[in-house]
Amino acid sequence: MRVVIIRRFSIVGFLVLASCSGNSPPASTVDSYTWEVADLQERGMLLLLEDRRQYDPFAVATTRNADSELRVHLAEGLGRIGDPRGLSVLEELLGDPEARVRRAAAFGLGLLGDAGAIDSLLRASSDPDRETGTWAVTSLARLEAVFQKVIAALQELPPEEAQARLLPSLFRFPSHETLPIAQQGLTLDRPELRRLALYSLARNPLPEAAPLIRPLLKDPDPWLRGWAARALGKVGDRQDLDQLLPLLTDATTPAVQALRAGRSLVERGQSAPPETWVPELSRLFGDPDPGVAITATESARAWLPDDRLGDALVELVMSGTGRQQEVAFLALAAGGDSRGVALLRPLSQDADPRWRALAAAAASDLEMQSVLEALLEDEDPGVRLAAITGIVDLGPESVAGFVVQAMADSDPAVRGRSLEWAVEHPEIPVELLAHGLAGPPRQPVELYLQGTAALLARALNEPLERGEIVRILEELAARSDYPVRVQAGLAVEELGLPRPTSGPATARRSAATYRELVRRSVQPRFAELDTRHGVVRLELDCPTAPLTCLNFLQLVNQRFYDGLEFHRVVADFVIQGGDPRGDGWGGPGYTIRDEVSRQSFEAGVVGMALAGPDTAGSQFFITLSPQPHLDADFTAFGRVIDGFEVLGRIEQGDRIERLVEVPGH
Numbered sequence: 001m002r003v004v005i006i007r008r009f010s011i012v013g014f015l016v017l018a019s020c021s022g023n024s025p026p027a028s029t030v031d032s033y034t035w036e037v038a039d040l041q042e043r044g045m046l047l048l049l050e051d052r053r054q055y056d057p058f059a060v061a062t063t064r065n066a067d068s069e070l071r072v073h074l075a076e077g078l079g080r081i082g083d084p085r086g087l088s089v090l091e092e093l094l095g096d097p098e099a100r101v102r103r104a105a106a107f108g109l110g111l112l113g114d115a116g117a118i119d120s121l122l123r124a125s126s127d128p129d130r131e132t133g134t135w136a137v138t139s140l141a142r143l144e145a146v147f148q149k150v151i152a153a154l155q156e157l158p159p160e161e162a163q164a165r166l167l168p169s170l171f172r173f174p175s176h177e178t179l180p181i182a183q184q185g186l187t188l189d190r191p192e193l194r195r196l197a198l199y200s201l202a203r204n205p206l207p208e209a210a211p212l213i214r215p216l217l218k219d220p221d222p223w224l225r226g227w228a229a230r231a232l233g234k235v236g237d238r239q240d241l242d243q244l245l246p247l248l249t250d251a252t253t254p255a256v257q258a259l260r261a262g263r264s265l266v267e268r269g270q271s272a273p274p275e276t277w278v279p280e281l282s283r284l285f286g287d288p289d290p291g292v293a294i295t296a297t298e299s300a301r302a303w304l305p306d307d308r309l310g311d312a313l314v315e316l317v318m319s320g321t322g323r324q325q326e327v328a329f330l331a332l333a334a335g336g337d338s339r340g341v342a343l344l345r346p347l348s349q350d351a352d353p354r355w356r357a358l359a360a361a362a363a364s365d366l367e368m369q370s371v372l373e374a375l376l377e378d379e380d381p382g383v384r385l386a387a388i389t390g391i392v393d394l395g396p397e398s399v400a401g402f403v404v405q406a407m408a409d410s411d412p413a414v415r416g417r418s419l420e421w422a423v424e425h426p427e428i429p430v431e432l433l434a435h436g437l438a439g440p441p442r443q444p445v446e447l448y449l450q451g452t453a454a455l456l457a458r459a460l461n462e463p464l465e466r467g468e469i470v471r472i473l474e475e476l477a478a479r480s481d482y483p484v485r486v487q488a489g490l491a492v493e494e495l496g497l498p499r500p501t502s503g504p505a506t507a508r509r510s511a512a513t514y515r516e517l518v519r520r521s522v523q524p525r526f527a528e529l530d531t532r533h534g535v536v537r538l539e540l541d542c543p544t545a546p547l548t549c550l551n552f553l554q555l556v557n558q559r560f561y562d563g564l565e566f567h568r569v570v571a572d573f574v575i576q577g578g579d580p581r582g583d584g585w586g587g588p589g590y591t592i593r594d595e596v597s598r599q600s601f602e603a604g605v606v607g608m609a610l611a612g613p614d615t616a617g618s619q620f621f622i623t624l625s626p627q628p629h630l631d632a633d634f635t636a637f638g639r640v641i642d643g644f645e646v647l648g649r650i651e652q653g654d655r656i657e658r659l660v661e662v663p664g665h
Helices: 040-052 057-064 068-081 086-093 099-112 115-124 130-142 147-153 159-172 175-185 191-203 207-218 222-235 238-249 252-267 277-284 290-303 307-319 322-334 338-347 353-365 369-375 381-394 399-407 412-424 430-437 445-461 463-476 482-494 511-520 546-557
Strands: 525-531 534-540 568-570 574-577 605-608 620-623 636-642 658-662
Touching: 040 057, 040 068, 040 511, 040 546, 057 068, 057 086, 068 086, 068 099, 086 099, 086 115, 099 115, 099 130, 115 130, 115 147, 130 147, 130 159, 147 175, 159 175, 159 191, 175 191, 175 207, 191 207, 191 222, 207 222, 207 238, 222 238, 222 252, 238 252, 238 277, 252 277, 252 290, 277 290, 277 307, 290 307, 290 322, 307 322, 307 338, 322 338, 322 353, 338 353, 353 369, 353 381, 369 381, 381 399, 381 412, 399 412, 399 430, 412 430, 412 445, 430 445, 430 463, 445 463, 445 482, 463 482, 511 546, 525 546, 534 546, 546 636, 546 658
Parallel strands: none
Antiparallel strands: 525 534, 525 658, 534 636, 568 574, 574 620, 605 620, 605 636
């Protein structure tokens, strides 16, 4: 998965308490924990409707008049179901006497995605309850409401109160309109609001914001220093390299972001690589924090060729360990160092497929097409995936021919990467696209999603093939994979034909099954993640994300995760694991639906990786720092309650030694 974020893949199926579907996990592995829960019948029915993406007027009417707890579940559930008939009910709930219900309704309207809710949300933005107003603004941003109308709706509030509601979602609005608001936010006394103001400037940086950002490089808050560095890496200039240099001795967030910003400024041509950075980069190669050390190693590419850095990188390749050894080789190649070129050919023939895959990435940077062509014939699918990715990135004139070759590959990930290229380059005939989708019945859902997009692009580009493409899309719209059915149906509709019905999102299960799911998830559950660096203890938010938590626990109790790699680690962002392939394309053989909630992705939150809506399976991530852009787009289903310091020592390639469920305190 290449996450945005956070992408992944897998295939439709389900989880706990298996029933009709042959892709469901066996019921015998389900835990035996049960608790009593009020309104079991009603909550079970709401969970059933959410899971099937089904709107039932009678159930909705009954729950609409129930207690506030059920009304909260109803409001969130209507957003997840996504049926337009839920709009009027959510608008009613937006006027509920209970603030907790109004909050859920404001959130649910954003999930529903119906622009008809904008007027109601504009009114709700000034609700007496701040959290309701904040979620109303978030939903307005998701619905692409006119920013000035949002500002006008908040004008009746005191300025700081309006800022408190607007700033959490300011980054979601068009950046050129938000600059004055962010500027005002930076002057506030409340640190959390200043953070949000800078976050907006850093997520969508504008050159004219640089003078506002530079003073924050010296702010007492290390998070602000780090995000100021990140922003200046995109919109700064030569002077900022001098100002970023002191941050290289700072805490993890500022140091990592300053390293990335310095590399970006040099590679964008804002300055020649300053000599003053070389000693610091060399020193940081040995930093005890692996995130800092690996980021420094990555960033050194921008300073090459340089004898001191080059020698140090070669030493890391020859005698280093772990991810830093790999990154040092990639830095030499990307920086054009002659020793990187000398290392490439022997590594492209190394007995370890991991090094051959890294050689493919390096060959793309060095424009060594012959190496990539040879690796495209490698026996290991991961190497072939790296080779076709390198060819596509290199972009030779003959790229289409290599893409066609890769579409006949036995590995679905290789074919999927080829189909991804075909989305932006709709020159591959339909019969070859169809060949890329061929294979066993159960293949990665990402393959079909990429294939659907490639078929649509080809149909729009080549009208003579439209009939055959519609036929294939209609076949895809009848598959068991719900995300594929949805996307294929939308593609048919975009081609001017009636949209095929997607049907229920999951296999038919009894109401009793869903009541039991609610009973088993009414309280938090706990798990311990053992690594070579120590133990991380997780609290799973089962009441908020019951299906996700129970799926996760079922895999845990099957010992599915034991021995798998953390295949993606990005310093100051996330660690990610749970892929049996180890390249982001693996999963348990089925997918589960999203359970997006109001849980914010603070540091230490556990979320599910996705290849698109409703494509979660086994891959999970843990945030290393606050990541507001993930909020309300990914399922958050737990948090780290002990051992957070262990996360910062995990490197890409480290393994999950053991992941087990444990009793709560």
